[in-house]
Amino acid sequence: MASVETWVGFGSALAGVGLLWSRMPEHVHDEARYIISSLVPMAMSYFNPYEQITVSEYGEERFRRNKMFDAVSTYLSRVCTGGACKLKAELCNNGRDDPIVTLDENQEVVDSFDGARMWWRLCPKASKNKGAITVTYYPGEADKPRCFKLVFHKRHRQLVLNSYLPSVVRRWRELTAMNRQRRLFTNHANEAKKSVWTSVPYNPPATFDMLAMDHAKKVEIVDDLTTFQKGKEYHSKVGKAWKRGYLLHGPPGTGKSTMIGAMANFLDYDVYDLDLTSVKNNSELRKLFLDTTDKSIIVIEDIDAIEVELTTKRKGKKAANGDEIHDKRMLIEFSDKNDEKSKVTLSGLLSFVDGLWSACGSERIFMFTTNHIDRLDPALIRPGRMDKHIEMSYCRFEAFKVLAKSYLDITEHSLFAEIERLLDDTDTTPADVANNLMLRSKRNGEISRLLDEIDGAPRADVAKWCKRKRDTDECLAGFVEILKKSKMESATTPMDSMEEAKEERPNAKESYKMGRIYDENCRLGNAS
Numbered sequence: 001m002a003s004v005e006t007w008v009g010f011g012s013a014l015a016g017v018g019l020l021w022s023r024m025p026e027h028v029h030d031e032a033r034y035i036i037s038s039l040v041p042m043a044m045s046y047f048n049p050y051e052q053i054t055v056s057e058y059g060e061e062r063f064r065r066n067k068m069f070d071a072v073s074t075y076l077s078r079v080c081t082g083g084a085c086k087l088k089a090e091l092c093n094n095g096r097d098d099p100i101v102t103l104d105e106n107q108e109v110v111d112s113f114d115g116a117r118m119w120w121r122l123c124p125k126a127s128k129n130k131g132a133i134t135v136t137y138y139p140g141e142a143d144k145p146r147c148f149k150l151v152f153h154k155r156h157r158q159l160v161l162n163s164y165l166p167s168v169v170r171r172w173r174e175l176t177a178m179n180r181q182r183r184l185f186t187n188h189a190n191e192a193k194k195s196v197w198t199s200v201p202y203n204p205p206a207t208f209d210m211l212a213m214d215h216a217k218k219v220e221i222v223d224d225l226t227t228f229q230k231g232k233e234y235h236s237k238v239g240k241a242w243k244r245g246y247l248l249h250g251p252p253g254t255g256k257s258t259m260i261g262a263m264a265n266f267l268d269y270d271v272y273d274l275d276l277t278s279v280k281n282n283s284e285l286r287k288l289f290l291d292t293t294d295k296s297i298i299v300i301e302d303i304d305a306i307e308v309e310l311t312t313k314r315k316g317k318k319a320a321n322g323d324e325i326h327d328k329r330m331l332i333e334f335s336d337k338n339d340e341k342s343k344v345t346l347s348g349l350l351s352f353v354d355g356l357w358s359a360c361g362s363e364r365i366f367m368f369t370t371n372h373i374d375r376l377d378p379a380l381i382r383p384g385r386m387d388k389h390i391e392m393s394y395c396r397f398e399a400f401k402v403l404a405k406s407y408l409d410i411t412e413h414s415l416f417a418e419i420e421r422l423l424d425d426t427d428t429t430p431a432d433v434a435n436n437l438m439l440r441s442k443r444n445g446e447i448s449r450l451l452d453e454i455d456g457a458p459r460a461d462v463a464k465w466c467k468r469k470r471d472t473d474e475c476l477a478g479f480v481e482i483l484k485k486s487k488m489e490s491a492t493t494p495m496d497s498m499e500e501a502k503e504e505r506p507n508a509k510e511s512y513k514m515g516r517i518y519d520e521n522c523r524l525g526n527a528s
């Protein structure tokens with residue numbers, strides 16, 4: 001027990017220090033304050049036996065998602081959610097029915113590694129500078145992003161840095177390879193009016209086997225993709241970014257979207273469908289590009305329509321002959337001259353495809369599609385800009401055989417020779433052909449089921465085979481009739497009126513033909 005004298009002595013000493021402090025000049029106060037404020041954390045850290053590592057959702061450069069965050073998130077959700085009482089569950093549509101369970105915010109879990117204990121906590125987004133204007137590159141809002149905090153004993157520092165964290169990353173790679181779900185991303189403006197990616201699981205049914213096109217061309221594309229996918233070392237050896245640009249062109253309904261699905265399936269890549277109309281300016285575009293992942297196909301559809309918007313800023317709103325431009329492409333709002341910074345420019349777009357920014361990320365395919373290659377800006381199609389131009393064309397016999405195999409399951413037929421001749425003379429798209437074969441085979445399927453019900457019992461194999469042959473014959477005979485009609489109509493349609501219609505609506509010819517085919521189907525009672 002301290003005596004009264006001791007307390008009095010302590011009180012007097014404090015009073016003396018107080019008096020001394022008050023007589024000191026102001027600048028000495030500041031220095032003393034500075035020394036105390038740096039000493040306190042040092043003293044605390046000296047006595048605190050724990051250390052902490054923060055894994056933020058976005059990286060230091062603030063543009064890109066921190067992959068370590070994703071790694072920890074996946075690792076924790078699979079390895080140690082045991083101690084947490086609040087979890088989140090999500091069904092991943094990866095063909096399995098078990099939901100993925102992840103940690104909810106502010107939940108703590110404990111992991112152990114080589115006898116050492118690790119505490120993980122998911123910290124929520126924290127708003128900073130409330131009320132103030134903050135410039136930020138985080139997606140959408142002026143917030144401090146979410147982060148994981150890892151706490152461990154000081155003596156395990158080397159273990160954590162050299163063994164534990166690398167093992168988390170390794171496990172993450174194993175788990176993602178096992179549970180990979182291909183995704184289709186598209187960008188849209190969020191509440192803060194910034195363009196961000198959202199995604200859905202993506203399992204396109206198309207494969208190269210069922211793609212109706214020239215066989216040699218198909219093989220060439222598959223070879224090109226295979227060489228690209230195996231090209232890591234080659235690209236680093238020649239000092240080129242590991243990316244490839246394709247321009248897919250051809251009339252509507254010739255399979256451009258189907259081709260993208262087949263490529264995604266073949267390479268097992270995600271697809272980013274970039275909607276440029278909801279991107280405000282080049283810096284937003286840059287952020288979107290940097291947010292895409294490796295092993296992906298970045299698609300910009302109908303680049304001819306967008307390209308007018310991108311280039312009109314240079315050309316003005318008038319066409320070369322001085323007339324106002326009146327076509328569907330003008331529906332996209334033009335930028336004001338004073339508002340130059342608020343738009344995406346062609347050079348901005350190209351800098352990601354093959355400029356400075358294209359080197360950020362690897363194993364990426366840029367895919368531009370257009371129905372009108374003749375309308376593209378020369379800058380976009382100059383040699384070397386796009387690595388490969390792929391033309392998707394009207395359905396000829398070789399492509400028809402692929403569709404006949406897919407839809408009717410036949411490789412030979414007595415009507416094939418006639419169909420080959422007719423397809424050479426008519427510009428029919430694979431979409432039209434596929435639609436016809438599908439409608440007819442569907443109808444035949446219905447009749448087949450009906451007969452099954454009437455009979456009450458399954459028929460013998462021979463009877464079934466005869467029925468199927470009859471259905472196929474009918475289907476192809478009907479298709480031949482349609483092709484003949486289409487051929488006659490294109491021969492009798494006055495070229496002038498066709499040209500006029502084409503001026504007004506560039507796709508008029510195709511739409512006209514589609515309409516005729518649909519009418520014919522209705523007449524035959526095939527339209528669904």
Ligand SMILES: Nc1ncnc2c1ncn2[C@@H]1O[C@H](COP(=O)(O)OP(=O)(O)OP(=O)(O)O)[C@@H](O)[C@H]1O
Binds near residue numbers: 211250256
């Ligand atoms: N080459 C093809 N091979 C197989 N199926 C095709 C092909 N082309 C079209 N199809 C069929 O037609 C449908 C429409 O084709 P798709 O959307 O791929 O054409 P597109 O060229 O992208 O048309 P658009 O320019 O109008 O977007 C597809 O779902 C597919 O069933």
